[in-house]
Amino acid sequence: MEFLPRSERRRIGLIAGSGPEAGADLWIKVIEETKDLLGERYAGDLDGPRVRIISSPILGLSMELETNDVAVWPELERVFSDIAGQTDFVAIACNTLNYYERQIKAEPRIAELVSVGDVVERYLTEHGHDSVALLGSAPVTKMDNWSAYQRLARKFNVEVPDDTAELHQIIYDVKRFGGNDASVVKRFGEMIDKLESETVLLACTELPLINYKNAQKDLIDVTRLLARRLVEKSFCKDA
Missing domain, CATH: 3.40.50.1860 (Rossmann fold)
Structure with a gap:
């Protein structure tokens, strides 16, 4: 460069x-x-x-x-x-x-x-990913016309959590209580553990604020x- x-x-x-x-x-x-x-x-x-x-x-x-x-x-x-x-x-x-x-x-x-769509698509392509889990607010994880990530499904296998309403509430709780809140960390960790994908996009700016680590999953901070x-x-x- x-x-x-x-x-x-x-x-x-x-x-x-x-x-x-x-x-x-x-x-x-x-x-x-x-x-x-x-x-x-x-x-x-x-x-x-x-x-x-x-x-x-x-x-x-x-x-x-x-x-x-x-x-x-x-x-x-x-x-x-x-x-x-x-x-x-x-x-x-x-x-x-x-x-x-x-x-x-x-x-x-x-x-x-x-x-974020351009940045994430570029990252997944450069790193050779063909499947990924997507975590975000309800409009994002619906993967419909209101999602900024709808286009990802045309190139990659995209997994979303089973309980998207719970994820939406976790995001609201981060806004209210912060990313160190014990309930937030616990519920978020339980949701991550249920995902099949090893690569997980934290596609909401609140999610990287949660004080959580997982050695088995590659948590991608879209903000970064x-x-x-x-x-x-x-x-x-x-x-």
Whole structure:
């Protein structure tokens, strides 16, 4: 990879609010991935990523996306237009909201959307996966027209948990009680154990916040994949 000089590094935009902690988590991972990518070239603050972030509480309505589409899309489009004027690449810190990728890309935009769908498809292809488990909010795991991951089923075998309603509630509980809550950790672990797939996509920004490890499963933090791709596009010439 050929790195850009500091003066030419591109600006990153982050859209948060669904939820605010998930947006902060993505921002932290952008910083971490910057240090990892640059390695010995990272010389301190002047090599930090150039980031703008907007957090809109209205976007929290995305948990019930089909019901709240009439409120969510106008707000997301407004926020995207606002942040696009100050950045080069924009990511939405919410897997569910990436459903609107098609609407965003359908119109000319000042900044480019880096979508979770593109990032995950790229990762699975590069690593030779043909099957994967998908964990996310109800709109995501339904794998219907409201899912940002519907297209994965055309290239990969996608497993979703049997009790998607319970997973949806776990996500709500992370928002309320945090990822260290004992009940949240226990219920999440039980759900992971029931999955047949060895590779598991944590396709909701709340799920990587759960304090849980599993030595038998490869838990893929989609937030970190997204952060890495943003950093590559910001710092590298041909990313």
